[in-house]
Amino acid sequence: MVNNQVPSSIKDEALVSKRRNQMIKGAVALFKEKGFHKTTTREIAKASGFSIGTLYEYIRKKEDVLFLVCDSIYQRVKERMEASIDTNETSLQNLVQAIRSYFQLMDGMQDEVLVMYQEVKSLSKDAQDYVLQKERDMVAMLEQVIVNSLSEKIPEADVALIANNIFVQGQMWGFRRWILKRSFTLDTYIERQTHLLLEGLSSQLKETQS
Amino acid sequence: MVNNQVPSSIKDEALVSKRRNQMIKGAVALFKEKGFHKTTTREIAKASGFSIGTLYEYIRKKEDVLFLVCDSIYQRVKERMEASIDTNETSLQNLVQAIRSYFQLMDGMQDEVLVMYQEVKSLSKDAQDYVLQKERDMVAMLEQVIVNSLSEKIPEADVALIANNIFVQGQMWGFRRWILKRSFTLDTYIERQTHLLLEGLSSQLKETQS
Amino acid sequence: MVNNQVPSSIKDEALVSKRRNQMIKGAVALFKEKGFHKTTTREIAKASGFSIGTLYEYIRKKEDVLFLVCDSIYQRVKERMEASIDTNETSLQNLVQAIRSYFQLMDGMQDEVLVMYQEVKSLSKDAQDYVLQKERDMVAMLEQVIVNSLSEKIPEADVALIANNIFVQGQMWGFRRWILKRSFTLDTYIERQTHLLLEGLSSQLKETQS
Amino acid sequence: MVNNQVPSSIKDEALVSKRRNQMIKGAVALFKEKGFHKTTTREIAKASGFSIGTLYEYIRKKEDVLFLVCDSIYQRVKERMEASIDTNETSLQNLVQAIRSYFQLMDGMQDEVLVMYQEVKSLSKDAQDYVLQKERDMVAMLEQVIVNSLSEKIPEADVALIANNIFVQGQMWGFRRWILKRSFTLDTYIERQTHLLLEGLSSQLKETQS
DNA sequence: GATGAATGAGCATTCATTCAT
DNA sequence: TATGAATGAATGCTCATTCAT
Numbered sequence: 001m002v003n004n005q006v007p008s009s010i011k012d013e014a015l016v017s018k019r020r021n022q023m024i025k026g027a028v029a030l031f032k033e034k035g036f037h038k039t040t041t042r043e044i045a046k047a048s049g050f051s052i053g054t055l056y057e058y059i060r061k062k063e064d065v066l067f068l069v070c071d072s073i074y075q076r077v078k079e080r081m082e083a084s085i086d087t088n089e090t091s092l093q094n095l096v097q098a099i100r101s102y103f104q105l106m107d108g109m110q111d112e113v114l115v116m117y118q119e120v121k122s123l124s125k126d127a128q129d130y131v132l133q134k135e136r137d138m139v140a141m142l143e144q145v146i147v148n149s150l151s152e153k154i155p156e157a158d159v160a161l162i163a164n165n166i167f168v169q170g171q172m173w174g175f176r177r178w179i180l181k182r183s184f185t186l187d188t189y190i191e192r193q194t195h196l197l198l199e200g201l202s203s204q205l206k207e208t209q210s
Numbered sequence: 211m212v213n214n215q216v217p218s219s220i221k222d223e224a225l226v227s228k229r230r231n232q233m234i235k236g237a238v239a240l241f242k243e244k245g246f247h248k249t250t251t252r253e254i255a256k257a258s259g260f261s262i263g264t265l266y267e268y269i270r271k272k273e274d275v276l277f278l279v280c281d282s283i284y285q286r287v288k289e290r291m292e293a294s295i296d297t298n299e300t301s302l303q304n305l306v307q308a309i310r311s312y313f314q315l316m317d318g319m320q321d322e323v324l325v326m327y328q329e330v331k332s333l334s335k336d337a338q339d340y341v342l343q344k345e346r347d348m349v350a351m352l353e354q355v356i357v358n359s360l361s362e363k364i365p366e367a368d369v370a371l372i373a374n375n376i377f378v379q380g381q382m383w384g385f386r387r388w389i390l391k392r393s394f395t396l397d398t399y400i401e402r403q404t405h406l407l408l409e410g411l412s413s414q415l416k417e418t419q420s
Numbered sequence: 421m422v423n424n425q426v427p428s429s430i431k432d433e434a435l436v437s438k439r440r441n442q443m444i445k446g447a448v449a450l451f452k453e454k455g456f457h458k459t460t461t462r463e464i465a466k467a468s469g470f471s472i473g474t475l476y477e478y479i480r481k482k483e484d485v486l487f488l489v490c491d492s493i494y495q496r497v498k499e500r501m502e503a504s505i506d507t508n509e510t511s512l513q514n515l516v517q518a519i520r521s522y523f524q525l526m527d528g529m530q531d532e533v534l535v536m537y538q539e540v541k542s543l544s545k546d547a548q549d550y551v552l553q554k555e556r557d558m559v560a561m562l563e564q565v566i567v568n569s570l571s572e573k574i575p576e577a578d579v580a581l582i583a584n585n586i587f588v589q590g591q592m593w594g595f596r597r598w599i600l601k602r603s604f605t606l607d608t609y610i611e612r613q614t615h616l617l618l619e620g621l622s623s624q625l626k627e628t629q630s
Numbered sequence: 631m632v633n634n635q636v637p638s639s640i641k642d643e644a645l646v647s648k649r650r651n652q653m654i655k656g657a658v659a660l661f662k663e664k665g666f667h668k669t670t671t672r673e674i675a676k677a678s679g680f681s682i683g684t685l686y687e688y689i690r691k692k693e694d695v696l697f698l699v700c701d702s703i704y705q706r707v708k709e710r711m712e713a714s715i716d717t718n719e720t721s722l723q724n725l726v727q728a729i730r731s732y733f734q735l736m737d738g739m740q741d742e743v744l745v746m747y748q749e750v751k752s753l754s755k756d757a758q759d760y761v762l763q764k765e766r767d768m769v770a771m772l773e774q775v776i777v778n779s780l781s782e783k784i785p786e787a788d789v790a791l792i793a794n795n796i797f798v799q800g801q802m803w804g805f806r807r808w809i810l811k812r813s814f815t816l817d818t819y820i821e822r823q824t825h826l827l828l829e830g831l832s833s834q835l836k837e838t839q840s
Numbered sequence: 841g842a843t844g845a846a847t848g849a850g851c852a853t854t855c856a857t858t859c860a861t
Numbered sequence: 862t863a864t865g866a867a868t869g870a871a872t873g874c875t876c877a878t879t880c881a882t
Contacts, residue, residue, distance in 0.1 A: 042851085
């Protein structure tokens with residue numbers, strides 16, 4: 001699926017898609033290593049496996065690469081969340097499972113998420129808005145799962161807050177690993193965060209037959 | 211107090227201190243507005259009130275400015291935390307109060323924290339280590355306050371986790387304001403986060419006579 | 421008629437001719453608008469109605485397009501001068517008529533002449549010589565008409581000078597329109613320039629029975 | 631006198647003036663040789679005797695060099711015309727003298743005028759307007775001299791036309807030398823053009839006691 | 841100590857031209 | 862014949878850093 005926010009002068013859409021994937025893959029690795037600003041377009045071209053001229057057949061400006069990278073990361077995270085999280089199921093188990101899936105996802109896409117985290121602000125306002133909408137969607141998914149897992153209604157704001165906390169704690173496993181890895185593995189991290197959350201919600205939670 | 215990590219060719223320490231403060235003040239404003247990479251040394255010099263030549267009498271490289279800025283921010287946050295948080299007091303009230311102080315601090319230094327958040331990765335490994343140590347110190351303060359507020363011992367890892375959660379939630383008020391401000395004011399945000407935390411800890415908390 | 425100064429890899433001469441005409445038509449419009457140097461080969465191909473690859477089947481280098489354009493303009497001007505000017509007729513009326521025709525021609529081909537005027541110097545020396553020969557031919561035509569209109573012989577140099585003056589005044593109507601249009605329409609311009617010229621020549625002119 | 635249409639980041643106005651003169655001198659030579667578009671900024675810097683970085687301390691964009699060059703040429707032509715032409719004197723001799731001075735000037739600044747002629751269209755609309763105003767001023771000077779040399783009034787349009795003819799004939803000596811030099815030297819060219827003009831005006835001219 | 845002119849390596853971007861299909 | 866994807870040399874411009882005054 002070609003991202004039409006970024007025009008290309010190449011007509012063959014399948015090719016555009018293929019080349020942009022090469023580009024994204026190469027760019028993520030570089031951005032991870034040295035950040036967007038310290039990465040040159042030539043390096044991106046080289047890491048993508050084609051020439052600088054070819055790079056510019058598929059984008060207009062360097063910032064387009066960043067946009068493509070951020071968008072692709074958000075898209076992949078969103079898709080994988082949609083695949084692994086059931087927003088209809090109403091059991092508590094479903095919330096626990098959703099958190100686990102999401103944290104595992106964050107663990108696996110750690111580098112990508114870190115890149116995204118540090119560089120979104122380098123995008124133009126428009127591009128940021130476009131990309132952040134996906135973040136809102138993801139938080140909304142978590143909110144739905146939370147609501148479904150509760151037996152009593154709690155204030156909307158609290159649901160939003162919990163969803164945001166979970167969301168950020170997932171990312172935190174990526175961008176604060178330097179401090180967390182002293183005390184946790186991914187599994188213990190998931191387990192303890194879940195534990196803490198459920199304790200806080202205990203009185204409103206649905207009964208679960210495990 | 212002159213930061214000796216960054217050598218200056220000027221002998222007069224008082225002057226170095228004064229000039230660097232001008233520099234930091236000007237630079238924070240610029241980094242906030244356009245980020246470290248898009249800010250030029252000329253702009254920094256101008257915003258600091260002196261010439262480009264003079265700027266380089268007080269630093270060696272552009273990165274030194276970033277280091278000075280980050281260090282100064284951490285330093286100020288740390289100092290203000292130390293001033294408002296009592297790590298000896300053992301009441302639950304003290305934890306509540308510490309959280310409130312810290313969140314208010316984050317609210318007031320929102321821009322600075324945002325800058326720091328996005329730009330630390332641009333520092334050299336050494337500079338990052340130096341600066342992150344201050345972060346570790348702050349988390350440690352929170353850990354101490356948490357431990358003091360509990361009647362029973364809980365695993366060290368849990369203490370670390372809670373401290374990290376609080377720490378990040380404070381920053382989150384700054385860097386995710388775009389999504390949080392739909393549901394919260396600073397006060398309601400503090401109140402609900404505190405509420406959630408205490409619910410989760412309720413069984414281990416010290417009794418409080420309010 | 422295919423211009424053999426510019427080789428093509430296509431064999432079918434009729435096709436070459438057709439494609440080059442498309443090319444010239446498209447290119448003139450572009451050169452007029454933005455000049456030769458700011459026009460890209462891709463734009464020329466697009467304006468010509470075929471692909472960049474096809475463009476290069478009919479020329480060797482970008483400069484060939486400019487040559488083709490200049491040559492075509494000169495050719496058209498020359499042909500139309502030959503069609504409307506009678507170099508055998510010896511009346512004064514014929515000179516007056518020749519000037520009128522030529523000025524009207526310049527008015528109609530204003531854009532083309534302007535393009536040619538500004539861009540010939542971008543041609544290689546050889547191409548310039550080739551193209552300027554046509555200009556010499558046109559001036560020679562004017563010289564002939566002038567000589568025919570005189571009753572007495574005047575120095576060759578004077579004839580050349582007058583022919584050049586007429587020639588340039590015709591072009592001047594194109595490239596200095598910004599200043600002339602405040603005082604003249606095409607008709608008054610023709611009338612006054614003719615008047616001035618005839619005054620200067622009055623004593624040598626042939627009698628005319630109008 | 632520093633041209634304020636083009637901002638410089640250097641404060642010392644005398645220096646700006648000096649460097650820009652170096653720049654103009656170097657650039658004219660290059661533009662003359664290969665045209666504005668085929669001249670690189672590096673070449674301009676080199677020909678000016680300083681580095682590319684320094685060049686850009688005195689201008690903002692490459693086009694600024696062209697503007698500076700065109701403006702300087704017009705300015706010099708205008709100044710020298712003002713110095714050698716008397717717009718108050720009312721004798722016929724004065725017109726003859728003015729033409730001679732102007733043609734000699736064009737002869738001496740041939741290269742500059744050629745450059746200007748071919749490249750003004752590369753300037754932005756604004757810059758063109760600014761520069762062409764100087765041309766209007768010069769034509770106006772010629773008009774004044776013409777009017778002063780006449781005993782009877784002739785239509786304003788005719789005065790404008792004659793002034794323009796003289797103006798263009800002066801330039802023509804530069805840009806059509808390839809065809810004129812077969813029949814003329816500068817002196818004979820001046821003499822014959824003047825002769826032609828005076829013949830045309832004879833009945834309206836002031837008596838001159840030579 | 842302060843200034844700001846000079847430097848040139850470095851970077852993003854363009855575009856004429858080629859060539860496999 | 863026609864196409865258009867690929868190439869990379871070339872170019873305009875920026876900016877951190879130095880150093881003479």
